[in-house]
Amino acid sequence: xxxxxxxxxxxxxxxxxxxxxxxxxxxxxxxxxxxxxxxxxxxxxxxxxxxxxxxxxxxxxxxxxxxxxxxxxxxxxxxxxxxxxxxxxxxxxxxxxxxxxxxxxxxxxxxxxxxxxxxxxxxxxxxxxxxxxxxxxxxxxxxxxxxxxxxxxxxxxxxxxxxxxxxxxxxxxxxxxxxxxxxxxxxxxxxxxxxxxxxxxxxxxxxxxxxxxxxxxxxxxxxxxxxxxxxxxxxxxxxxxxxxxxxxxxxxxxxxxxxxxxxxxxxxxxxxxxxxxxxxxxxxxxxxxxxxxxxxxxxxxxxxxxxxxxxxxxxxxxxxxxxxxxxxxxxxxxxxxxxxxxxxxxxxxxxxxxxxxxxxxxxxxxxxxxxxxxxxxxxxxxxxxxxxxxxxxxxxxxxxxxxxxxxxxxxxxxxxxxxxxxxxxxxxxxxxxxxxxxxxxxxxxxxxxxxxxxxxxxxxxxxxxxxxxxxxxxxxxxxxxxxxxxxxxxxxxxxxxxxxxxx
Numbered sequence: 022x023x024x025x026x027x028x029x030x031x032x033x034x035x036x037x038x039x040x041x042x043x044x045x046x047x048x049x050x051x052x053x054x055x056x057x058x059x060x061x062x063x064x065x066x067x068x069x070x071x072x073x074x075x076x077x078x079x080x081x082x083x084x085x086x087x088x089x090x091x092x093x094x095x096x097x098x099x100x101x102x103x104x105x106x107x108x109x110x111x112x113x114x115x116x117x118x119x120x121x122x123x124x125x126x127x128x129x130x131x132x133x134x135x136x137x138x139x140x141x142x143x144x145x146x147x148x149x150x151x152x153x154x155x156x157x158x159x160x161x162x163x164x165x166x167x168x169x170x171x172x173x174x175x176x177x178x179x180x181x182x183x184x185x186x187x188x189x190x191x192x193x194x195x196x197x198x199x200x201x202x203x204x205x206x207x208x209x210x211x212x213x214x215x216x217x218x219x220x221x222x223x224x225x226x227x228x229x230x231x232x233x234x235x236x237x238x239x240x241x242x243x244x245x246x247x248x249x250x251x252x253x254x255x256x257x258x259x260x261x262x263x264x265x266x267x268x269x270x271x272x273x274x275x276x277x278x279x280x281x282x283x284x285x286x287x288x289x290x291x292x293x294x295x296x297x298x299x300x301x302x303x304x305x306x307x308x309x310x311x312x313x314x315x316x317x318x319x320x321x322x323x324x325x326x327x328x329x330x331x332x333x334x335x336x337x338x339x340x341x342x343x344x345x346x347x348x349x350x351x352x353x354x355x356x357x358x359x360x361x362x363x364x365x366x367x368x369x370x371x372x373x374x375x376x377x378x379x380x381x382x383x384x385x386x387x388x389x390x391x392x393x394x395x396x397x398x399x400x401x402x403x404x405x406x407x408x409x410x411x412x413x414x415x416x417x418x419x420x421x422x423x424x425x426x427x428x429x430x431x432x433x434x435x436x437x438x439x440x441x442x443x444x445x446x447x448x449x450x451x452x453x454x455x456x457x458x459x460x461x462x463x464x465x466x467x468x469x470x471x472x473x474x475x476x477x478x479x480x481x482x483x484x485x486x487x488x489x490x491x492x493x494x495x496x497x498x499x500x501x502x503x504x505x506x507x508x509x510x511x512x513x514x515x516x517x518x519x520x521x522x523x524x
Contacts, residue, residue: 051385051393054458055124055377056209056234056482057132075107076130076149081192083153085160085176087184098160102150102189103130105137110144112197115511116204118148118227120186120219122212123381125156134487135207135231139504143511146202150189152182152212154380164376168383171420177383180431183219190226203514205507209233209482210458211389217448218432221441229447229510231503234482237450238437239391239461241429250460255318256399258328258455266332269352270314271400276349277303294354297366309368310353311401313360321455322480324491327360328455334359386415390425391461442468447510449503453479470510474502 079102086094103126117136121129126149136147151158154167154177161167168174186206194200206227208216213235220230238244239251260267280286281303291300300306317327338355340348357367385391394406408425416422429435441448450463451474458481466472474484476499484499 051381051389051391054122054210054234054236054481056122056212056485057124057128073130075105076103077106078103080157081189083158083185083188087181087188096160098153098158100151100153100158100185100189101126101156102148102193104149104193105140105147107147108140108144109146112199113201114199115143115145116148116190116193116199116202117143117145118150118186118190118204118206120183120206120208120212120215121150121152121155122208122210122215123152123155123384124377126151127156132487133209133485135485135500138488138500139507142504143508145205146193146197146199148190148193150186153177153185155376164379168379174383174419177380178388179215179218179384179428183215183222186215186219187223187226201518203228203511205229205231205510207231207233207485208235209485210235213450213482217450220448221432221445224446228514229449229507231449231451231485231507233451233485234453234456234458234462235450236391236458236461237432237463238434239393239458240434241390241426242392243429243434243437244461251393251457252315252395252399252401254455254457254460255315256401258318258321258457259314259332259400262328263332263336266335266356267400269335269349270310270356273310273349273353274307274402276346277307280346280350290350293350294357294368295366296368297370300369305369307402310357313357314401315457317360318455319457319481322483322486323493323496331356331360383419386419386423387421388424388427390423390428392425437463438465438467441471446470448472449474449506451475451484451499451503453481453483455479456481472506474499474506 080099081102082097083100084094085096085098088094117140119126119129119133119136129149133149136145136149139145140147153160154164159167160176161170161173168177190204194202194204204227206216206219207230208214210233213232214237216230217232217235217237220227256267259270277290280290281300283289287300287303290296290303290306294306296306314331317331321328335352335356337359338352340351354367361367381389390408390411392406392408395401395404397403412422412425433440446468448467448471450472452459452462452464453476454464455478456462459475462473462475463471464473464475476484476495478493478495479499483496484503488497488500
């Protein structure tokens, strides 16, 4: 049974990765923010050693529409959540709640270890809640069918999702007689955004939030960071790993175009890169490489450090006797092989469309409009984010345009320090500065209790993954800092609770 779960999760992760490889080709695709994808690809053995015996699965009869009083709004669907009572001290002991994001929670249970690693210290109950329209928490039946229907698609939003979480957490507190148990919500990437927004929208339910790698400032021109911030960080990661590697990648794009334009050029590229089927256009190869480099940077985590692996392959490749263009392409292919190891073929492999493909595309075409473009200061060909083009493509696909200003209207974000230091509290924004999405993260303290915990060498959501004996000291210290902050939140809460009961 465990082996079949491992295979399923690995297949699921591969379909997500292959979907991201199309991101550069169509501006309708904004890269997914999954906190677990990198671990499953780089350390698939983690799924073999994971045990589910301490987790119990429950289903909550969830309301379809929390914000309307039309008859159809009262429609119910089954929403999955999973609990682990192993370390819980019982009523009044803390609850650590992980807020699911744009995938099934199955991989989160195996990979996100911060809750299980921290629960014994606080005698905490662990809760993992699946996001609506993913995994087993899909209204109206299958995900593919529900996403074809404009009416049912309309209930798929972040606001509905965090309202779901509120309902489930209140239900848990009632069912387990834990009305005074303080709740800390935790999330990574998009889920990290949800955690921070949940704390702001539902402070009566969660006393604090840990938002890991949450690019809450990557919307609506909040920061002075250009839309190319994501790709600028990717470029810095590679340049710091190896200047020659960076230069080779930077020079490769025009070489690929030049070779492709020659007679039999695409056939030659297909042969050189051992593609899974003949290339029909140079963009297929360029998109694959774009995805490989960005994925390596986003999940550039120990012990393998994929950016270093790719650059090792590129820099270690021998020069050929046929000239500079072949040298560059041979080096790029050596980087591909170093990263993907010994596969039978590379580029354009057969792929299935995953639920994350379908769901995330809708989310980014409705409200999660993250303007990722490519500026002139990167190792990639420039490709600025074009909002008009993005809106047109989304409208053609779904019949409605995106709302690029809705996130900042509903959750805020502009002048975040000026605003939140006055009414917000108890949020940790954690980031690794090697993560491309950190360019849209909160990197400076907002107040004494809304704090930024960042690491120079960290990558995407690394702090909330399972602790390992091989973790570098800076990562151990980052997690220890977060736990110390949460400990203080809990101490303050229980002190206030005792004072309230006393009076």
